[in-house]
Amino acid sequence: MITTTAIESTAELTEQERAQAARLEAVWREPTGFWGWFKAVHHTTIGKRYAVTAFGFFLLAGLLAGGMRLQLAFPEAHILSNDLYNQFFTMHGSTMMFLFAVPMMFEAMSVYLVPLMVGTRNIAFPRLNAYSYYLYLFGGLMFYVAFACNTGADRGWFSYVPLAGPDYGPGKRPDFWAQLITFTEVSGLAVAVETIVTVFKLRAPGMSLNRIPIFVWGQVVVAFMVIFSLPGVVLSSTMLLMDRTCNTQFFNPAAGGDVLLYQHLFWWFGHPEVYIIFIPGAAIISTIVTSFSRRHVFGYLVLVLSLVATGFMAFGLWVHHMFATGIPQIAESYFTAASMVIAIPTGAQVFCWIATIATGKVVLKTPMWWAIGFFFVFIMGGMTGMFVASVPVDLQVHDTYFVVAHFHYVLIGGAVFPLFGAITYWFPKVTGRMLNETLGQLTFWLFFIGFNITFFPMHLVGIRGMPRRVYTYQPNMGWTTLNQVESLGYVLLFLAVCVLLVNVSRSLRSGAIAGPNPWNAGTLEWATSSPPPQYNFLHLPTVNGREALWDAAPNQPIVAGLPDDARSFLITRTLDAEPEGRDEFPGPTIWPFLAAVATSIAFIGSIFTPWGITIGAIPVAITMIGWFWPERQPAQRRRAREIWQSE
Template identity: 65%
Template sequence: MSARSEKPVIRRDGPALGEAETHRRLSLSWATPPGLWGWLSSVDHKQVGRRYIVTAFVFFLLAGLLALAMRMQLSGPERTLLSPDRYNQIFTMHGTTMMFLFAVPVMEAFAIFLVPLMVGTRAIAFPRLNAFSYWVYLAGGVMLWVAFILNAGPDVGWFAYVPLSGPQFSPGKRVDFWAQMITFTEVAALAVSVEIIVTVFKQRAPGMSLNRIPLFVWGQLVTSFMVVFAMPAVMVSSSMLIMDRLIGTHFFNPAEGGDALLWQHLFWFFGHPEVYIIFLPATGFVSSILPTFARRPIFGYTALVLALFATGFLGFGLWVHHMFATGLPHLGNSFYTAASMTIAIPSGIQIFCWIATLWDGRPRFATPLLFVIGFIVVFVLGGLSGIMLASVPLDSQAHDTYFVVAHFHYVLIGGAVFPLFGAVYYWFPKFTGRMLSERAGAWNFWLFFIGFNLTFFPMHILGLIGMPRRVYSYPAGMGWDGPNLLASAGAVILAAGVATFLGNV
């Protein structure tokens, strides 16, 4: 008998196993145990990915309800729906949940599910670490929300600036919960990033060279490297904050040789790459959806990959544009202005490649493509206001006004949530074996698109006429009543779009 026709065998400290026994043992090894214990103990990347996605969307809905409560409070002057203290907790919980418990985890969840399938490997690298990362993430989120329900939620903004978040001005346990949650969620993010990097570099199928991997995988790979370099900064700063609060250190206390601006440098060294950590996976969604519904290959594969690398690199060079109002040297500010404007170039290259793909294709306007087109429109508008805020004189005037709130949401919702909804509609059959309704999807898109622009575009005007951020009420006669009422009406339409999505799912 030739070597080619011999049956495969496995030796395990005993006689050779036949093909049927080998198959039986491997099937048993890879199977998920039945029942609740099997669900809890599974390390299959698809099950963990689904669990991550569902959990992240639960946090998204909770944060959305908080946003709706804020808009109802601000829909008219001198409303008393929320007390000042509860409002502070709500806007802190909204931002913290969206940034730390939804935006980054949901992007990594798609990576956990899809990257091993796209590179042709049976399991993600370090599957037990992958399962562990989910439970750490869930523990951090549940701890924070239980504290909020018990009226011990953080009330210092999702950025927790010192000295407000220090022991002198925030006694009690509220900020401690926030700082501890940061450690939990960032450990989870770092674990997933290590898994994605190792999976892509070491577990690709034979013949799948780097120039053949999908653009979604490139986006997740660059994002994972950004997480590895950015997340330690916020973990260190939150640990320093909790030590200042609990054991009497003085990292951020100027009276004892500390520096309050050190917090801002450490936080924004993470915080601005965070925006691109959220955005780059979304570009992977877009680059996957567009060729399918444009019915032609993606235009400019190499240019898109290089743009991902450029964005990841430049994203670490512009954190100080969050600090133009702190009195830093003007010469230094000029470098961050240049970096803030330069980073628009790789984003522009991506936009033009996507438009060229549509232009040269035969587009079929299904729901995923509608969300991609909505993303392009909204993200370009947000990018333009970002270029404006890169200018020190304009930023100094608009800083801490609703103009920045509008820009921030145009970039993050436009740059992440629109592609995310498109990705859910696109990959829902892969996740569940079922298709979502196209008619409900179209309603979902138009309600979300109209509601979003109605909510956040008036905030540009509010900011330019002087309405500051983070105020729980405002007097009549300031000219803020109309735009605020319009924004609150838009928030209701936006919520109807999300409710349509939920009903569809």
């Protein structure tokens, strides 16, 4: 099928190409105006919205952390009441996990970058993608509106029963928490399906499994983990809500229910969740280390294996959050085994990154600084992970500030450091302008030092016996000085984020123009202009190696023959990405927005009455039917040109 009809494909476009670009532009243009905003379906648009929204929630949760650090800076302080403090830490944890970390590391990154990296024009199921974003947004807004009305969740980000159950969690606070989970899980699951289908079926020809960029591998592994882990929290939060609103008895010991069932289901999701957050981080580090060591990553195979193995093993760790519940030790020890053995693939990744650096040419730009910071912080978190993996040691450190230190090292080290690296790395692609290098390094050093001042003392204060989730402590416990040091560290973290925001807003207006590939990197998103046009690529690319741009043959073929009067795309085979079919993406429409509004009404309604879901299902069904109802003109156009597959 490769013909020799040659076209020019370098900096300057030919007349013919310019006409093609204009046609694509017309077909792919997102609707404008007020209502246009609600109709947009392109993955770069939705991806940017995910990123901005998630970052907004990150800032909110960061401010809540500031409130907590203020309260804890003095023993028996009354700056926040106990009630407010309990809401603060619950909102902080829930926001960071459900409204920042997963939507940012998985949804935003995956939605924006994966289609570009695999060389296609949109994400699979773009309307579902828009719907998932609105649900996420509405869920987050609902959660914070409830907080503003003094109905903020206050039972911890895990909402254990019976504390959050009908008997000990009066009011509507735990219900809002449970429905936040419902909102975010629907959006997470939708993006997981989109990501898997995009990567399995929409890759550029030639991008066989062994050539998929590691970042994309990471997102696929995460997508599978989301699919198999989120059902755990779907069930636990639904059972919680039903216990509270419909009088079911799942967690009531007096009626044959069981409080540990909740924990099993919650952590079936909760532990993979940690890796859902960390794996994209690791994949970002692989990408940055490759680009800034100027060589193909060392041990591609091992890195992919590590991501895949971590994805599987993450499902064998959930009981290590329940070591103190009195489960028999032999049973718990299987989870000690898994928790420690999972360090082996992670160690393999670290060694491969160091080997890449040791055999490459290291360019110390800001993204690489964040990667180096990641090594210092994340490895420390991994090491303290060995303590919590051991049943006996965990019995001492579990639910103390040692664990708080551990998971902030793991999650900030494993997700926020790579994320800030990713922001500096991909900002030019998304906006077309470079971030300021000096301000970038200032952010890094403020954040790195501030982070360690804030969180390192938590190890010590935890060993000295300070439990988590206490709104205050007594002056004679010997915890005061360490807590004050931690609170001072927060100030540096706060400044670091301020500098980042200044840098972003300055660069958006007056940053240096980036050009298509400012880092001279090898993956496909750098093959198109910055920011990418709505159709992503003028010519769909083909791939000849792991770093598509570095390995491209001088006469690397391009894809032609897709009709440019529709949002066409190419379907390729899962294993070897040979072309196997064509299809069309649906265009912009208001229906996903309306469906998300209807769904939100049903979800929020069910907080107040069990009939919320039942009656709310009717508008949901109507909007869904409207969404899926075929449009006449495109149907006729497609029917006229149909080619059926030969069996």
